[in-house]
Amino acid sequence: MNMTEATKTQMNKAQAVERLDQTPVEVRPAKPNDYLSQNHPVWCPGCGHFFVLRALTKALAWLNRPPEELAMITGIGCSSRLPAYLSSYGFHGVHGRALAVAAGLKMARPDLTVLVAGGDGDGYSIGGNHFLHACRRNMDMTYLVMDNEVYGMTKGQPSPTSDPDWHSKLAPHGTGITAFNPLGVALAAGASFIARGFSGDPKGLTKLISDGIEHKGFSVIEIKSPCVTFRPEQKAWQKQMRPLNIEPTPNKLEAAQAIHASDGFDTGIFYQADQPVYAPASEATHSLDEIEQELVL
């Protein structure tokens, strides 16, 4: 991390809080590389996740968040390797539970910018229950799902977002199971910011991530990110993905219509609303002694 002394002084906590209400920020001295560690990703050459990492660091630089006030929480999978590549704090936990770790962290440390990342298997299958309840809680955090419709780290098994007719070793005739609709589920479960991005659209994705982080509440950003090794046909996404030509809506019915009408190739914010954010107060009001007095006969 190479930040100038001047940058650091600008980044005290008070300002970090203030910035939530001030967009755009006038001074942007942080650079994307400030948010990168020196570790080189384990991802395959050409993997979509490289572009997600790039968009993320650009968004963080744009937002000017001090790296030590960020925490990136992940589970298991190719995309979940992300924390090691950032200069922020990170937690690389067990498969599927990143959102739970993040909920505990945000409860304990509401001052932090909490980011969560993972893949489609981690988030929608083994972590499916936590996804539902993270949406319900609507805590102020941002969830980046790098969706490549396949379990890459275990070498090519069908995931919840795989098409039913995709043939693989584990499902030689396809799974025959309808693909999971993450945006529809997120809307039904109560997330307050719901978007789809594409790793091949660096500019658009940077903006989406930055908007998601600035949004007060649980932001779900489903990022289509091709797996060039096990799903080489996803290279065609570059030609298929297109920006959504409608404004973000706070209307659930309109959002549901847009989500379910989409063929899965639209990018943009499908839903954004001010919803109650779960953030209980945490100021001590009583001494231990006062609490223990209740026990006295």
Place this chain on the structure above:
Amino acid sequence: MTATALIPAPIPADHRLSVSISGAGGAGAVTVGLILLEAFGKAGFYGAMTRSFGPQIRGGESAVFLNLSDQPIETLPEATDLHLALDWKNFMRFADEIPLTSDTQIFYDDSREKPPQGVVDSGADCTPLPLMTTLKQIQGGRINMLGLGVIAQRLGLADTHIEQALQKTLGRKGEEAVRLSMETVRLGQTLVEAAKPSPLQNWQPTDKPRWHLSGNEACAIGALRGGLKLAAAYPITPATDIVEYLAPRIEKRGGQVLIAEDELAAMNMVIGGSFGGQPSMTATSGPGLALMTEAMGLAVASETPALVITVMRGGPSTGIPTKSEQSDLNQILYGLHGEAPHIVVAPLNVSESVPVTQWALGLAERLQTLVILATDQHLGQSRLICDPSPFEDMAETRGLTRLLAHPNDPADYHRYALTDSGISPLTQPGMEHGAYTADGLEHTETGLPSSSASDHSAQTEKRARKLTEFDYGDDWATYLPASKSKRLIITWGSSFEACKQAVARHNAEAKKDEQFSLLGLRLLMPLQSNTLRQLCKGQQVFVVEQNASGQLFHYLLSEQALPKSSQSIARSGPILFTPGELASTLRRLTKEGK
């Protein structure tokens, strides 16, 4: 948490009294028990109360057992002096738990069923009372308050203490409810004569402040004393009361309860809160602990402080959720995959659940590891009048707090540095130059994922060493030696108090060389094997525990902490050991040993 102490003399019969109350659901047996316990407390006495339920949520029969004394008392009654049957509905379901003898005085309502054959066979004095008939004299009166009056009159409990207890227990229902209840109690008092002489005639009341709390509440208080800031949990019997008790109180201390969607989430939330720098815990029981197991391994691997309180119940599977058993020891010790050294502690009674929970949270913080604190349904849900637990700032006195790093340069900070103690100083989000990634993957000293053999062996060794090298002082056990004894009882958790009274009773009558010493293990992992081996030298050892297969016995044997001649005294739950049962076992063992 006394280390070595004398075996207390048994409480003389004229200084203790046991009362039990049973009734169908809604009859209010538990309420009478709570009020009676509180009233005895107000009168300057001590007491312990346990309850037993059927499986029904509402409408099931229930029973309470109270052991009362003018001295601190924590065991279950082994014979009931006075029993009040509000009705006989399903009474025989409790037959194994309510010990009736020919000395028992039973009062019951004469308008309904007659006492069951099992009760008649016990030889107890069964006196019918016109409870339902009398109740007609009072609009809105309840049969349990009438019964409370009967008990109060019989025992010679003063009205002021009953009134105070009613106020405390029913006060939230309003003044009218309290007044009506007291009126009903007074009517009940007219139904029986006071026992002569009064069973309380030799009791010396104290005016010292005392606490009224349950084991689960004691755990909550201990955790708050340890600085708990986050409790994440999913409801499960019989652990939920811990979190319910915490919910309104942890807020007052600047912390939060987080309701998890399942136990997998709960354990991961604890890890998240702790990673953020705040002392965090969860509370669960066997089935929930099973679900938490993977993430408990994450706490070990990532060296994130985490406290898990498990309140054991009958198992396996759903088992007997409302009743006690010490049968999850193997799960607690061995449930994690890989080499996952962690700490296991277990309070020996309700009152020490306060300091032991504080200690457990402090050990997690200091040693950056998983601590499992094991209690059981009996310890957790028993209520106790006891002396207040003196406050100790364990961060100050024992250094039980996080060892923080203050790096000046990010390149200098190695989160998993190999230190002499095995403890690597910790940073937390927000600290400049301290950023790191905590990882469940094996890692290098800096935290970078690594599958190299040398990193794995170095980190595995460090995670074990920090626990084995730590000085736990005298708190690992309570040892009650008998001077010339060649016989030693080793036990843990809720079996300890029954063992203590059994040994006290046996030793009071036995020759010096036929007496028993008693050791209650409080720190089960890392086992203090060397010390234990020394202590067992030349002794005939018996391991007492409440499970079918002798899990503690086999654990101690496998750690080579016991002489080969040691014997297991193990019995499955949910019926708890009583001092009487164990005392006769000790007599038998003494005879066999000759």
